[in-house]
Amino acid sequence: xxxxxxxxxxxxxxxxxxxxxxxxxxxxxxxxxxxxxxxxxxxxxxxxxxxxxxxxxxxxxxxxxxxxxxxxxxxxxxxxxxxxxxxxxxxxxxxxxxxxxxxxxxxxxxxxxxxxxxxxxxxxxxxxxxxxxxxxxxxxxxxxxxxxxxxxxxxxxxxxxxxxxxxxxxxxxxxxxxxxxxxxxxxxxxxxxx
Amino acid sequence: xxxxxxxxxxxxxxxxxxxxxxxxxxxxxxxxxxxxxxxxxxxxxxxxxxxxxxxxxxxxxxxxxxxxxxxxxxxxxxxxxxxxxxxxxxxxxxxxxxxxxxxxxxxxxxxxxxxxxxxxxxxxxxxxxxxxxxxxxxxxxxxxxxxxxxxxxxxxxxxxxxxxxxxxxxxxxxxxxxxxxxxxxxxxxxxxxxxxxxxxxxxxxxxxxxxxxxxxxxxxxxxxxxxxxxxxxxx
Numbered sequence: 001x002x003x004x005x006x007x008x009x010x011x012x013x014x015x016x017x018x019x020x021x022x023x024x025x026x027x028x029x030x031x032x033x034x035x036x037x038x039x040x041x042x043x044x045x046x047x048x049x050x051x052x053x054x055x056x057x058x059x060x061x062x063x064x065x066x067x068x069x070x071x072x073x074x075x076x077x078x079x080x081x082x083x084x085x086x087x088x089x090x091x092x093x094x095x096x097x098x099x100x101x102x103x104x105x106x107x108x109x110x111x112x113x114x115x116x117x118x119x120x121x122x123x124x125x126x127x128x129x130x131x132x133x134x135x136x137x138x139x140x141x142x143x144x145x146x147x148x149x150x151x152x153x154x155x156x157x158x159x160x161x162x163x164x165x166x167x168x169x170x171x172x173x174x175x176x177x178x179x180x181x182x183x184x185x186x187x188x189x190x191x192x193x194x
Numbered sequence: 195x196x197x198x199x200x201x202x203x204x205x206x207x208x209x210x211x212x213x214x215x216x217x218x219x220x221x222x223x224x225x226x227x228x229x230x231x232x233x234x235x236x237x238x239x240x241x242x243x244x245x246x247x248x249x250x251x252x253x254x255x256x257x258x259x260x261x262x263x264x265x266x267x268x269x270x271x272x273x274x275x276x277x278x279x280x281x282x283x284x285x286x287x288x289x290x291x292x293x294x295x296x297x298x299x300x301x302x303x304x305x306x307x308x309x310x311x312x313x314x315x316x317x318x319x320x321x322x323x324x325x326x327x328x329x330x331x332x333x334x335x336x337x338x339x340x341x342x343x344x345x346x347x348x349x350x351x352x353x354x355x356x357x358x359x360x361x362x363x364x365x366x367x368x369x370x371x372x373x374x375x376x377x378x379x380x381x382x383x384x385x386x387x388x389x390x391x392x393x394x395x396x397x398x399x400x401x402x403x404x405x406x407x408x409x410x411x412x413x414x415x416x417x418x419x420x421x422x423x424x425x426x427x428x429x
Contacts, residue, residue, distance in 0.1 A: 006378075008321075008325055008382070009379070010378045010379075016324075016329045016332040017371065017374055020330075020336040021367075023337070025218050034363070041371065057329065061329060062331075063295055063299055064299035065303065068292040069250060071295050122196055122287075123254065124280075125261060127252055132260075135257075140265050156196045163363065167363065171371045171372070174419075175372060177373065179261070179375060182379065182397070194212075
């Protein structure tokens with residue numbers, strides 16, 4: 001993949017942003033992850049493939065700097081990048097705040113389903129977060145572990161992902177259009193951001 | 195351990211991960227974890243691993259004990275004697291996998307020149323190496339920006355942790371990301387103007403140690419052979 005100098009600088013910054021925010025949320029014990037905001041911004045500013053690269057690299061870096069568990073979720077980051085690209089390119093999901101919320105809801109469901117097999121196969125169905133309370137409650141109610149993990153993901157992930165898509169929307173809306181125009185990404189035009 | 199050849203380093207890590215997932219008894223996963231722990235100590239990352247075990251894997255153990263020890267009360271497939279036994283096995287597996295990933299990645303991230311040599315030796319090309327290195331170099335800058343914004347909010351009297359921190363996220367993210375994009379543009383102008391990214395020729399060649407690589411491969415092979423032997427005897 002050939003990457004221009006501007007794309008390289010922005011991608012490196014967004015990888016670092018994903019890692020730094022993931023670490024900060026971990027330290028401040030804020031009850032969400034916020035670990036994909038860099039990936040979402042990378043897709044919107046640079047396109048699908050740079051978004052996938054930013055997502056995968058940021059989780060590999062986070063595995064080294066923050067928590068090695070992140071390494072198992074690089075696939076989820078790729079799914080997030082692809083989902084955001086389709087939502088923004090085909091459905092102009094970042095044109096209004098309501099659309100951004102709907103995209104966040106869909107993203108949460110997609111990320112929850114994508115991470116469920118990893119959580120079951122690698123961690124036996126737990127994630128070491130507040131999401132486990134829902135999983136345990138569902139198992140206690142008679143659900144199988146795999147179904148309980150998918151349902152707990154579908155219940156907890158959308159809140160986190162809606163916050164991230166909304167944050168990405170407001171950040172891009174508040175930036176000067178001259179700055180965004182430099183990226184020349186058609187997705188920005190389709191969403192009325194430039 | 196950074197002196198181990200990249201292919202050997204990645205290969206032994208993958209082999210050990212495979213062995214951890216193939217092991218079907220508490221004893222064999224504990225044995226593999228002990229072997230990897232020796233590697234962790236040699237790498238000089240025992241403090242990072244201790245933090246991981248304390249802050250990350252203990253909540254996992256608690257959730258696993260509740261799930262398999264109290265609710266399900268059995269192991270899937272029935273190969274562990276009890277739910278608690280299975281929960282401890284899973285916890286050890288998570289800790290062992292974490293140790294393998296840390297032994298692979300942390301020493302490389304701490305020495306960026308080795309990281310670039312590692313990526314290029316794996317055939318990823320210089321662009322990816324430069325991108326990874328650039329993000330490692332930029333990371334402290336972004337962390338400082340985040341801390342500055344947090345300090346500003348704290349000095350205004352706002353709480354920045356827990357649920358209160360959640361409501362303050364927009365005021366944290368907006369200035370951080372704006373400043374990040376502006377500085378990324380400035381950085382790009384500087385990099386393209388000076389042609390910094392094209393200058394790879396002056397980099398010193400990294401020297402790998404054959405004996406160290408051989409020792410790591412042999413230890414990994416011996417541990418995996420032991421694990422697979424117990425696996426075959428179990429069935």
